Amino acid sequence: MSILSGWGRTPKAACHVVRARTEGDVAASLGDTTLIARGNGRSYGDSALNPALTLDMRGMDRMLSFDAESGTLVAEAGVLLEDIIDTFLPHGWFPAVTPGTKFVSLGGAIAADVHGKNHHRDGAFGSFVDWIEVMGADGQVTRASRDGNSDLFGFTLGGMGLTGVILRAQIRLRRVESGWIVQQTLPTGTLEEAIDAFEANLDALYSVAWIDSATQGRHLGRSLVMLGHHATPDQLPSDKRRTPFAVKRKRAKRVPLDFPGFALNRYSVRAFNELYYRMGARKAGRAIVDWDTYFYPLDAILDWNRIYGKRGFFQFQCALPTDTARAGMHQLVERIAASGQGSFLSVLKRFGAQESRFSFPQEGYTLALDFPANDRSLELMDALDRITLENGGRFYLAKDGRVPRTVFSQADPRAAEFAALRREQGWDRAFASLQSERLGL
Template identity: 65%
Template sequence: MSAFRTVELAGWGRYPRRPGPVAHPRSVDEIATLLQGGGIIARGNGRAYGDSAMGAAATLDLRRLDRMLAFDAQSGQLVAEAGVLLGDVIAAFLPQGWFPQVTPGTKFVTLGGAIAADVHGKNHHRDGSFGAFVDWIDVMNADGKVVRASREEQADLFAWTVGGMGLTGVILRAAIRLRPVESAWIAQQTIPAPSLRHAMDAFEAADDALYSVAWVDCLAKGPALGRSLVITGDHARAADLPTQYQSKPFETPRKRRLSLPFDAPAAALNGLSVRAFNALYWKRGQRAPRHRLIDWDSYFYPLDAILGWNRIYGRRGFLQFQCALPLETSETGLAALLSETAKAGQGSFLAVLKRFGAQESRFSFPMAGYTLALDFPANARTFALLDRLDAITLDHGGRFYLAKDARLAASSLHRADPRAETFRNMRREAGLDRAFASAQSERLIL
């Protein structure tokens, strides 16, 4: 009996959707057997937004490889299987005084997925991306052989696998480093920025803060273009906590989890509703306390508090646009992107701006500059708008984030990022292109 069963697959954006064979291996030997057909991609918890975790021929769901194998309390090194969720790491080690060095905006990603996408967080300007804290990776190659790759051994494989979107082999296990922290609280500062220029000045002034991120009102126009709430943060010391928490610095109040069990009506999310939400959120942010302590979950993962929040965009799903712009063109490029979005009237209430630090890598997304992420309902108007945003990004020397992509043209990717052709050639020469392929890699000619 075949280990594969046909199921409908989609990313977190719920677009595109397509049926395909999926297997749920429990062991390394089983994975080696399943690779024999070729055209395989490994999948974690399905939090990539588009089609990067949908196999060209078949998909391996690795969530059953979910064991934490070893931990060194001196160095903070954790050895774990690829299917372990970041949230499970936090649950196990935050009470012991450890936290991920880098985390994306959801804790429901697997370690294998975090490495494959080389995810970034709110501290890239200080610490870089997830891969900077990966010591080694066990990767299964096209022949079913497991190779340990690090910066010292199999260095090329290591460099291409971090950010390689699962296209260099199946990530099985990894050693990552955690950060020592004194509490489960973040000392947060909110800085209202009445324009894009003010927001960028706030980022540069807050360069010493460990974390920084901004919510952007992407429908504001004129002098208010790019008005933002810039939010910085640092791990709070135990001595700085209120008295009731100083003796138990890793305890936080229990939070009520909400859920959206149904698809919202498509008409509910439109320019008027988003404009009203953005105006309200801006005013609320201006009145909010400038400095306060906030629990780790609320600071890093506000959307995780609403299970199934992706349903808010309706049955057709949504598309996310995320680009990075080099520092020298960031201001003009961001202004053009926000102006085009405001002009279209298709605002995103999840518009996020971050400052990136320098990063040299084989195929990872970040570059020194700024990154802007925007969410839109999946419809014809959105596709047309995203084509225009692609063109603006290209005109300003930017690049695109493959973990968020569901519809980028291959020509746009290869024009934006000459590394894509080098990556493609490496895969072909190593025979990886036949063994490992996703719907995204075929679409983008990788």
């Protein structure tokens, strides 16, 4: 047995773990008990935990084929985005959609249908998946796409591993001309101004905002909105133009120990938010930054989840539809700031239109925040749940480790359809997680 958790380090569970290296290993794991496939453990809560059997897919990490003309890659589920970038960026290809960490597995990215800073333009990860191969409860492997076995395809995207074990997939990468990003930083004095900045820059390929969630009053929700696009060689300084993909990798720092619980308090969080905003505001304007800095700033700090102490942390992430997002986001940020429990990591993004069977995004805005795992945070997040429901929002399963079943079912009526399909197909008797049991999926 192994003690496992998600990236939030809570909840923890003793799980029987088997590492799969071949399709045969996956088939041999199917039996009398349920299982859940687990990639690199970067979902935050309990979605990749099953005490009976957690199937470690990191042994299936082979890239099988690549078309250098179209950027089409076929790879096994355990391949990391980091592997894909290291292999193909030097040849002018980059993931078309990426979350905030490159340490997520391909299977995990599909199971969560992760999104990035370009959802408003390009949609989620699944928009660039051509097909997936999934092993079902009977050990049979089915290839699913938009044109064939479309129910399986649609519910596997965002289905958190509950439709079967993802073995392989074909995805499309994005052609780029350098390893650099042209970033424009726009400081805003309020949350309202930040949303205005998003709306005025819907043509930007990438957009994201860090929000000061600790300041109240006339500067409520002041933000740093960061726009970006892949730099062309002529946009680079002269010393980088001849080798536009030569980006020096920075040596990652590591958090060496668990921070004590008292280190995170309203004063330290408020001080951090004040400093971070002022430093960002001084860098306002256009800059050339490397791809790693722009997309994955937290990856530069290994084990950064230890700053929340041994008890870990919860991430709250919701998406509000366009018609309620402006007022609803104001209510959320106002409630957080008033609580004195502002987050270090408060991220706002614009979502575009998305029609999907069970994936998280909906057109509007999404807000993500981290809170230490304690009673005060749980009380605050209960209040944030209510605000989300009142504004027609929904919750992100890849970040969730605590939303009550009644709240989730109210927020996302698609859950009932998904649960019914799982029963009908027999998926519920073979594939389950602590999250699916908690939410009644």
